[in-house]
Amino acid sequence: MMNKGKFLIVSLIAVVVFFGVVYAGISLTSNLGKSKKQITAENAEAQLDKMYSKIDVAKGKPAKGQIDLNPADLAEELPDINKFPVTVENSTESFVEIFSSPEKTGKGNDSWLNEVGKDYNAAKFQVDGKVVSVKIRSIASGTATDYIKSGKYVPDAFTPSNEFWGEMVKDSGVTAELISKRMVGNVPGLVIKKKKHDQLVDKYGSVNVKTVTDAMAKNEFAMGYTDPFASSTGLNLLLTALNTFDKSNLLGDKAVQGFEQFQSNVPFTASTTLQMREAAKSGALDGFVLEYQTFINSPDLKDSYIFTPFGVRHDSPLYAIGNISDEKKQIIQQFAQFAQEKKYQELGKKNGFNGLESYASEMQTVDGATLSAAQKLWKEKKNANKPIVAVFVADVSGSMNGEPMNRMKESLLKGQKYLGKNNSIGLVTYSDDVTINLPIAPFDTNQQSYFVGAVEGLQANGGTATYDGIVVAMKLLKDEMKKNPDVTPLIFVLSDGETNRGHSLDEIRGLIQAYKVPIYTIGYNANLKALQTISSINEAASINADSDDVVYKIKNLFNVQL
DSSP states (O other): OHHHHHHHHHHHHHHHHHHHHHHHHHHHHHHHHHHHHTTTTTTHHEEEEHHHHSOOOEEOOOOOOOOOSSSSOOOHHSOOOOGSSSSEOOOEEEEEEEEGGGGEEEEEEOOOOHHHHHHHTTTTTTTTTTTEEEEEEEEHHHHHHHHHHHHHSSOOOOOOOOOOHHHHHHHTOOOOEEESSSSOOOOOOEEEEHHHEEEEEHHHSSSSSSHHHHHHHOOOOOOOOOOTTTHHHHHHHHHHHHHHHTTTTTHHHHHHHHHHHHHHHHOOESSSSSHHHHHHTTTTOOOEEEEEHHHHHHHHHTTTTEEOOOOOOOOOEEEEEESSSHHHHHHHHHHHHHHHHHHOOOOOOOOOOOOOOOOOOSOOOOHHHHHHHHHHHHHHHHSSSSEEEEEEEESSSGGGHHHHHHHHHHHHHGGGGGSOSSSSSEEESSSEEEEEEEEEEEEHHHHHHHHHHHTTOOOOOOOOOOHHHHHHHHHHHHHHHHHHHHHEEEEEEEOOOOOSSSSEEEEEEEEHHHHTTOEEEEEESSOOOHHHHHTTTTTOEOOOTTSTTHHHHHHHHHHHHH
16 A cells, blocks of 8 residues: 555655656746747847847958959959850761750750750761761750850850840850741740739739739839849840830839849849749748740649740840851751641640740840840949948868868959949958958958958968858948948858857858848858858858859849848
8 A cells, every 4th residue: 555655755756856857847938938038139139139139250461462454354254164064965077066955955944945956966967978966955034045145155046035245246246147036936924913014004003014014113023033144034034124114214213223123123133043942931021023935844833923024035045156157057948847837836835935925026126236235234223222231251270271262252352343343341260260451441442452352362271160250240231221221232152051169050041031131052062051051041142152153143243232
């Protein structure tokens, strides 16, 4: 009986302890949740100051470097052409090489031109008694145009998404003869949430670029678009917007003022369509730009968004490039005719092309000089109303020694040509501790010289306190924004992604979310997943610097964001 009594008491104690532990666990979890939730816009400053106070922050000794005032060498920045895959190999010695935009030379529904090319080669067509073939290389329209304009690698033919790129090739002095105005049909469009689309229709009567720009001017609509230096759809939107503001003069004062107002309310400009799609998934955007062929092949979009076409059509024109032989021109002409056969146009429709056939652009043809000037205007004016303040956070820990450090220095020294004189720049480095190498200041010639000097003097040693470096960068940005509140803050982290000192990502994640500062990451021999996690918090891009096109990638990133 005594044993049973003892057993009952012990059991009761165990139950009480168990429920006490569970309750304590619930309370602790709840408190942890509260702790994380407590980092809000209202109290973020106190949290930031508290974290900053725990970091040993040194001040670097400023030293000027020799700046290079020569314009950037586009050919040098471009990677080896073999970085871009050949999707159809030539089968004969007499052939033409065609650069094609990726929506026609990928996999699955994006493989239309690959199928046409393979069948053309299998048919063994002849020109002047010789069997001929095609070689097709998949490369984005903007990048392909850079190769051709720079002369680094010039194909025999080029089929970009739209005619804008052909016009810019012509304007550069390279011959670009239009062989076919249309290989397969496509249309760019605004992809808008159904609910928001209905609201726009109720208020404005219809949805088009004009109504969207009007709604954006009133902060009623949040839209993202892609880099007009690299993206056909992004370039098309830029020209369509300028045309909306002033049809008679796309580069006149009226158009420029309209663009500045439009751009000041654009929350997000993406380097790539993939980055923009990821941002859209977060629900932060009411709409974005996309080609119809991609939209119709995306079930997640078709169910929740409405597609509204805009701008010039994306009908994949085909150009003969350079001073090619008559034989090569005949091959290109023959291939263009072959692609128009019913079988291949039906295949195109099956893959999502040749839809919205009734759509016709209201915009007149735009020459290459105007297009290049519009791109330049975009670069100069996109941040005019809200300048960028950016802090570079560079990893100088021992694990960066050697090739990673050399590549990081090269990235910064070559990439700084694209930082933009209207912006303000700072530089922070970290290993065991954190150093402010360059306080934030306008990126004039003086600051540029200090930036170059600071980068050239970087040396690798010690541990890795990545998140301490980010905290210091955020403190610099917060202090700068007190003086200049109407700016856009950015952080660029250049690292191998490993962290073994200081704060953790979990500790600072709420702070990053509260301040909503995009953190772009560039990885050198890196733990890319760790860096991508940092960038994904506020929909920023992450770049793998181990590939041979890192300078070109960083140039494009800086061109868009700075």
